[in-house]
Each structure stands twice: as structure tokens, then as C-alpha cells.
Amino acid sequence: MSLLEEGRDVPLGRYTVVRRTLPNKARRTVGAWCFLDHFGPEDVTGKPGMRVPPHPHIGLQTVSWLLSGEVRHRDSLGSDQVIVPGQLNIMTSGRGIAHSENSPTAKPPLLHGLQLWVALPDSERHRAPGFQHIPDLPEVSDSGVKVTVAVGELEGAASPAEVHTELLGADIELAGSTEIRIRPDFEHAVVVTEGAATVDGADLTPGSLLYLGDNYDKVRLAGNARLFLLGGVPFEEELVMWWNFVGRSHEDIVEARDAWMAGSDRFGVVPGGEQPLPAPGMPTTRLKPRPRYR
Template sequence: MSNLETQPEERVCAGEGDGATGARSPLEILEPRDVPLGGPRAMQVRRTLPQRRRSLIGAWCFVDHYGPEPIAGTRTMDVPPHPHTGLQTVSWLFEGEIEHRDATGAHALVRPGELDLMTAGRGIQHSEYSTTATGTLHGAQLWIALPEGARGMPPAFEQVVSRRAELGDAVLRVFVGSLAGAVSPAVVHTPLVAAQLDLPAGGSVTLPVDETFEHGLLVDAGAPRLEGVEVAADHLAYAAPGRTSLRIEAGAEPVRAILIGGEPLGERIVMWWNFVGRSHEEIVAFRREWQASIAGGDADGAGRFGAIEDPTPPLPAPELPNVRLAPRG
């Protein structure tokens, strides 16, 4: 999925939890902001990462949450070809179906319970459309910042089935890393975890977690208590490194949430639009190459972003700000 904001914020992200032990530190509750996906009449997404208070959770650098959106007979998610650099995209659905194409030649349908993981590496372009067979679209899109040693790798795509585990009252669907004995085969390049967590009303679970990881809990439904702190739907709760377990309790409503986590990245990254780089100069160069490719300068697809079989015109990059991209936060 693209960041379709016409005036995207630039961020230099340093991983606020880097080097912290965080034991028994208070939770942070990150509020969502609404972003239109594709224009004023398009589907709205709730974005909780990045924001001024926190830019990274491990290497997770972007979290969008959308739906449930009734879309029967329409194509509400309509994201034409667009570029990415220096990241992996994680597509996870609760309901519905999305058609994915990218410059590796991949053509896949994203369905609930399956992970679609696209590695941009040095550069890729892709498109995503909800299918007309979808009655309701509901899910999340997350990005992983690639570390310095992997961000120049060739692009790749994989589709894997999540691994199911049960612990306490919880049902887990692990789609990145390992949790509660379930291990995802998805290939990532820093220590990470991601899982869907479902709890019945009144249920609870104590999850054993890696104490070197920082964690985030994105709540889709219900109002669970994480370590005794209530987290409202659509909000993202952050727990710093230093915890060996996370206690999650449901209230009167069933809970569905996504747990993410990872070792603090320990690298400064610059995010602007759909690019992750390390400097102002890199972002400027990525934008210039993308604009040249869609203007016909890369007819054979031999450049950074490759070629894609999609009749829809590609998205042009927004204008860069009139000042040098500078660190924030």
C-alpha cells in the first residue's frame, strides 16, 4: 500500500527505545489520525505510526488500520503502481480480498490468515486493489524498515500462511517471527514478531516475550487492558524493552488486536512518501528516478523500480518541500 498523502511529512527516525531497559516503564498510548486512501471520497485509514511521539517500534515504521468498510461491487482500495525503497510491506487482512502485483512478477490475492510480504530492497513498484468479490474490507498495512545491510538487496515477494497457537484464553496467528511456540517462515532482516491475537469476552493471556524487544498492541476490536492499562479500539499501545511478559485482558467485549515487536533498530532512517532512506540526498534521488521512470525514461523496466503489468497510470510523487529534509523529534 502507498502513502497517498499529497504533503507527506519527512521524518528522521532514531528508534526512541534504543538502548533503554524500560523495565516497568509506563505504557504509551498512541492515538490514530485519519488519512484518506486515494482522495476525499476514498476509504479512510487510521494511522498510528509514525507520529511525533514515536517513529519506530523495533524496525516497524508504519502502521495503517482500515475498515470494516462495506465495498460490495466496488473497488474501494484503489492504489495504482507506486514505488518503495528500503522497506518491507506487510499486508494483513481480517476480512476481504486484495489483488497485489509487483515488479518481481508476483501476482497474488491477499486473504485473511495469509501474510503477503513484499521486500522493496533497493527499489520496487507495486499496485493493490480490493477485488469486486469483496463485500467488506478490513485489515492493516505495516512497513518494516530494512537495516543498512539489507536495504540494497534485490526486491522479493513471498506469501505464507500464518501459524496458529493457543495460550491461556487467546488464539494467536503468528505471521512474523515466533510467539508461544509458533514460528512464521516469513523472511525478515532484523529480530521481529507480529501476530493477530483474539480473546473472548472476559478472557486473558500472559504472553512470554523477548525482553530485548519493544512491543506495540494495535487494537482492532474491544477495549483490552494491557498490563492493567485500557487500550481503546484503533489505538496503539507501546511497551518499552525490559518486559519478559505481557498481560492482556478482555473486558465485556471480545478483543481482536495485532501485536508487533522487535529489537530497537538502532539506525537513523529518513521516511518521506513511500521511500525509506538515510539522507535528504537519497530521498531526492529516489523521487527523481521514479519521476523519470513514469515519464518514459525506463521503458524496459531496467531501472531501480522495475516494470509492472498494470493498465492503470502510475502515481506521480508529490512535490518535495522547499526546505532541506531535516531531522524531527
Template sequence: MSNPEADAEALRCGALVEDDRPTGVPRVDVLSAREVPLGGPRAMRVRRTLPQRERTLIGAWCFADHYGPHQVAASGGMDLPPHPHTGLQTVTWLFSGEVEHRDTLGTHSLVRPGEVNLMTGGYGIAHSEISTPNTRVIHGVQLWVALPEEHRNAARDFQHHVPEPAQVDGARIRVFLGSLAGRTSPVRTFTPLLGAEIVIEPRAALSLAVDAAFEHGLLVDSGDIRLIDTVLRSAELGYVPRGADTLTMVNETDAPARAILLGGPPFGEEIVMWWNFVGRSHEDIVKAREDWEASSDRFGVIEDSPGGRLPAPALPNAVITPRRNPPTR
């Protein structure tokens, strides 16, 4: 997915500050989303929870968009022409609908509910994402993972996986990245990560053993879910610092509740994000934008792609300034 904002914000994202709070009940910070249009006269709107002032990274997860359910007849669905990425991996997960993915590796893949597509855009890749004609409702999440310095210029890659669900304590869990509830995803990443869809039955309680070296984020899609001692509502993301080895979740409603659980060890590198690029400096971003606008070989060409390329917005009139996660309490 692209970040189509005309005035794309430049972010310098710092490593997390150590959490030296006393032991006890893990803290849950509640992050609210802001709405962002995906461009065009009938723009589909998405709810963006990462990055924001309160938190720029959860592990290596650096971007989280949550969208739908949207009636395609009203919103126009997803229609993102070829656009570039550097220094990251994109993770696509749908709850409903179907999206056609094409990229400059030559990949032509359909993204469906319960199936994960992970694309690596290290040195440079481009892709398009268009909801298929038979899609009536589009609903899902688009996530980005920052690549560490050692691998930020990694070769283009694409992986597809259909996780087998696990049934645990009144919940169904699909692990699309990392390990949880006895399931391990074969999808390759460059830092330890966790990504899973969790559907909790009405009024059910769930206790999950997790890696205490990870920080976690629970993005609620539907229902009210009590994470540890804090109720999260639809489109809210609950952040738990590292140190917790168990996460408890309770569905507070009389209908199934659904959420996406993200996790990873604190990302110890400072990164710069702007538009669809992740780099380490303002100069990295300038160069990536120049290469895209010049149609350089860095990003390649998507064969048989309908329509034109997505142009990059204008760069900010200043050098990117730092933005870091707040000190932990």
C-alpha cells in the same frame, strides 16, 4: 500500500533513547491514530498510528495503517495503482476482504484473511493493490519495516505464508513474523521482528512470554483490551518499552477482541521517510523520487497492470529535519 498524502510529511526518525526507568510494572504509552485518505473522490480512509510525533519506530516497524471495516460499495475499496518503495519491507494482513497484488518481480498474488504477504523493496520495487470484485468489506492492516543499512539496497523479493493458529489461554494467535506462543514464522526479515494477530475470547485473560530485548506495540482492532494496567480501545496502539518478559492482556468486553502485536529490538539507525521511500538522507529521497518520475529501471514495470502509475507528490521546500522518539521516562 502507498502513502498517498498530497503533502507527504518528511520524517527523520532517530534511534530510540535508552529506557532507564526503575524495574517494576512495565509502562504502557497510548498512541492515538490520525485519519488519512487513500486518494480519489471516494477515498477509503485509514487510521495511521506510525509514524507520529510521540513515536516513530517500534523495533524496525516504521509505518502502521489500520483500515476498515469499509463497505466497498460506499468507499470504493482499495485501488492503488503502481507505486514505488525503497529501503523497506511491506507487510499486508487482512481481517476481511481480498486484495490483488502485482509487483515488478512478476508476482501476482491474492491477499486473503489469515495470510501474510511480505514484499521487499530494498533498492527499488513497485506494486499495485486492488480489492477484488467479489470483496464486499475490506478490513486489515498495512505495515512497513525499515531495512538496516547493511541491507537497505537488498534485491526485490516476495514471500507468502499462511500461519497455523495457536490456542493459548482463551486466545487464538496467528504469528506471521517471528516467534510467539510456540509458533515460528518462516518468513525472512533483516532484523529480529514479531508480528501476530491475537483474538481474545470475551472476558478472557492472556499472559504471553515475550523477548525482553524487544519493545512492543499492541494495535487494537476491535474491543477493549487491558494491556498490563492500561485499557486500549479500538484503533489505539499501546507501546511497551523493552525490558518486559511477559505481556498480560484482558478482554474487557463481552465479545471477542482482536489486536495486532508488533515487536523488535530498538532500531539503532537514523532513517529518513518520505512518501513511499525510506533512506538515510534527504538526497536519498530526492534521487528515489527522480528515478520514479523518470520511469527508470530501478523500480521495474508491472506487466498487465490496469491504469497508470501513481505520481510522486512534490518534495518539501526544505531539507528534511530530524524527528526522534521522545526521551523515555
């Protein structure tokens, strides 16, 4: 049964406000997708644009997807990569990494995109960190629809993005109506990033997430819109998500926070000389692992 959840506005850095649709009041994950921020479209002419100083991650992958603009990714592995629309940046934090995300000085006037996280399964969350930039992604086109497969496989097209659970992430440009075949063993959700669409009978505009559930072998779409389709095998591990960390226990989070604040080698140093972002204080109550639904 589908469920429509409204996003909420959250500041990102000093200059950007995002609409966070995952986690939400009903769901914490869709497959292993555990976080979805939609930012823009924003006219950044004469403005700094995105400014997110060096900060740490553990236990997850970051997936960066742009519809307009440019963002420069730098990390403690030495990666320095500007991403533009149609390309994918995917960073695996594993046991620990730090990165920054900034609009270049010479930048296009419009900034618009998605930032997503994928929870790493317990068997992979202590792995060495890594970074992958994919400039060319597979596309599937038909009358009135173009699908770009960012992560996973859809309609016979497979992304080269390295992930550690069975996942799907696909950008859909829609002008009309269509049906897209999906895996019934996956749970799925859809966000609209531009325009308006009807998804399996539900009207959807930017700012909300439609959770479709599982046991569907196709999704029906109609409208003039751009959408992002998420999917994956339901992620049954309970997670502790706090600040930029995904762990399994309160102790995981305390250990990571202390290491970051102490300047530990665990996270390394992001080149560029920016002042790292300090971690907030820990909550007064103990953090508890949570299941995928509320």
C-alpha cells in the same frame, strides 16, 4: 513505561481512509516497524474498495494483514497475488520496486486489515527486491486466546516470513484474559483492531497504539477483542521517511523520486496498464535523518 498514542485519519488512494498509528507524536519505530495503517472495517458493497495505483518503494518491507476481504497485489517483479484473511504478503523493496493494491472486482462485502512497513537495516536496504506469499502461518491456542504468528517467533511458534532484523508481528484473538510471554530485549506495542481490551492495565480500543517499551517478559491481556502485537530489537539507525521511501539522507529521497518520475528501470513496471501514481513535490526544506523517538 507504557504510552498510549491516538492514530490519525489519512486518505489512501481515492476511496480508502486509514488510521495511522505509527509513526506518531512520540515514536517513529517499534523495533524496525516504522509504519502502521489500520483500514476498515468498511462495507465495500457497490464500491470500488481499495484502489491504490502503482507506486514505488525503497528501503523497506511491506507487510499486508487482512481480517476481512480480499486485496490483489501486483508488482514489478511479476507477482500477482490475492491475499485473504489468515495469509501474509511480505514485499521487500530493497533498492527499488513498484506495486499496486486493489480490491478484486468480485469481492467480499467487508474490507478490514493492516498495512505495515519494516525499515531495512543499512546492510540490506540496497538488496534485490523480492516478494513472499505465505498461505499458512503457525498458530498457538489456549483457553480464550488464539495467536497467529505473522512475523518472527512467539510462544514456540515461528513464522517462515523472511525479515532482516529480529522482529515480532502476531495477531491475537482474545476472549477472556491471558498472559503472553515476550522477549525482554524487544520493545513492544499493541493495537486493537476489533472490540476492546485491557493491555497491562490500559484500556485500548481501535484507533490508537499502546507502546509498552522493553524489559517486559510478559504482557497481560483481558477482554473480547482482536489485537496485533508488534515487537523487535530497538532500531537505532536514523531514518529519513518521505512518501513511500525509507532512506538515510535527503539525497537518497531525491534520487529515488527523480528515478520514479523519469520512469527509470530502477522500479520496473507493474502489469495491468494502470496509470502510475505521481510523486508529490519535494519539501522546500532539507529532509533530516530522525531517531526512533521524538
